Amino acid sequence: MAGSFQDAFIKAGVVTQEDIDHKEKEREATIKKEKDMEIVREQVRDMERQDARNRRTEPTEPANPIDKLWRKNRSLMVHLIHAFIPIDKGHVAFDASELHTSNCCICRCRLISKSDLFKKIPELSETSLVHMKEMVEGTLTVEKMKSDWLKITDGTLGIVSKSSKTAFCNVCYREFLTWVQLAVLNGEPHINRIVGKMRAENEPK
Numbered sequence: 001m002a003g004s005f006q007d008a009f010i011k012a013g014v015v016t017q018e019d020i021d022h023k024e025k026e027r028e029a030t031i032k033k034e035k036d037m038e039i040v041r042e043q044v045r046d047m048e049r050q051d052a053r054n055r056r057t058e059p060t061e062p063a064n065p066i067d068k069l070w071r072k073n074r075s076l077m078v079h080l081i082h083a084f085i086p087i088d089k090g091h092v093a094f095d096a097s098e099l100h101t102s103n104c105c106i107c108r109c110r111l112i113s114k115s116d117l118f119k120k121i122p123e124l125s126e127t128s129l130v131h132m133k134e135m136v137e138g139t140l141t142v143e144k145m146k147s148d149w150l151k152i153t154d155g156t157l158g159i160v161s162k163s164s165k166t167a168f169c170n171v172c173y174r175e176f177l178t179w180v181q182l183a184v185l186n187g188e189p190h191i192n193r194i195v196g197k198m199r200a201e202n203e204p205k
């Protein structure tokens with residue numbers, strides 16, 4: 001036992017109680033110094049971690065296709081905002097004279113006009129009868145219905161604007177509108193500048 005050794009040494013006059021107290025203080029000071037050093041080392045490690053994290057948050061590929069376009073082709077996005085917003089500027093293409101492109105500007109899917117769709121009505125009606133039968137039998141799924149229709153129409157209706165040669169499919173047009181609305185609500189400065197300017201231009205003089 002350390003205590004009994006210390007007592008024996010004190011009794012023998014080898015060390016004094018002061019010597020022991022002094023040593024104890026030194027030991028405590030060393031422990032404190034080590035603790036302080038550990039705090040500093042931890043801070044350095046934190047800074048290194050932060051640095052690594054910053055390097056890792058380099059631009060990564062965004063999941064949303066509209067985000068992707070905003071990052072890669074800002075001038076096209078600005079054009080689309082001017083041409084398709086507010087919402088009443090976008091409408092389904094009636095015929096080839098309105099549909100200037102055969103692909104959606106976002107997902108590149110094939111686009112058709114209303115008159116293309118009208119030509120397919122006999123085939124669509126026939127398929128609808130088959131679908132009704134399948135629905136009764138319980139074998140029709142939404143996916144099957146969509147894919148059967150798409151096989152006949154060979155594209156989806158294109159949303160166009162008088163001020164643009166580009167076009168959207170319905171799904172991408174909705175995504176685009178939502179994206180712009182959220183950007184305005186989130187105070188995205190560039191989008192807010194564009195929309196603010198458009199509002200001022202459209203205000204009655």
Ligand SMILES: [Zn+2]
Pocket residue numbers: 104105106107108109168169170171172173
């Ligand atoms: Zn699309």
